[in-house]
Amino acid sequence: EIQLQESGPGLVKPSQSLSLTCSVTGYTITSGYDWSWIRKFPGNKMEWMGYISYSGSTNYNPSLKSRISITRDTSKNQFFLQLNSVTTEDTATYYCARGGYYDGYYGLFDYWGQGVMVTVSS
């Protein structure tokens, strides 16, 4: 069974960097698919932040492009989110998810982590 699990600090100070880890079990992230970070803001808005592909290429939401970095450690089957220069507007629940492939449609998120709530506050 494929499982994703986010981890990281729940509180980050403004202007600092937010760093999260997604640990994947049941599937090797270099075998296929894209591996995304998605966040849900208070008030329920959802935002796709970006992904790292199985080959290591990345694709970021232009709204975040100057602040975001997604990397991976293939030896640990983990991928990471770093978001720089955070503000209170980055307070959200952060999810990692797999971009699955169904009947020719790829990129839709089929497996998700349980989410980690991150508050940006001094």
Add this chain to the structure above:
Amino acid sequence: DIQMTQSPASLSASLDEIVTITCQASLDIGNWLAWYQQKPGKSPQLLIYGATSLADGVPSRFSGSRSGTQYSLKISKLQVEDTGIYYCLQHYSAPYTFGAGTKLELK
């Protein structure tokens, strides 16, 4: 970016009632549209992919349809366990974008 306009924002319906939620895409996204259900404290669950195909394990009372750039999710007979927030997602082109969500409650 492709905008997904979802309506209604909230909905209150009775048991066994038919419920319909819609998403309007700002561009032609073909069938690259998925629907999700999210319950409090849980991650979103895939309901529909390819605009009309039911994901594994999803009850048959859920269905998806498309008319041009308008997409609909229909629940044929609302059950207690169907409450939650529903989102559409376009994954036709990055940045992938979600609808604003529909909060479905029981009347």
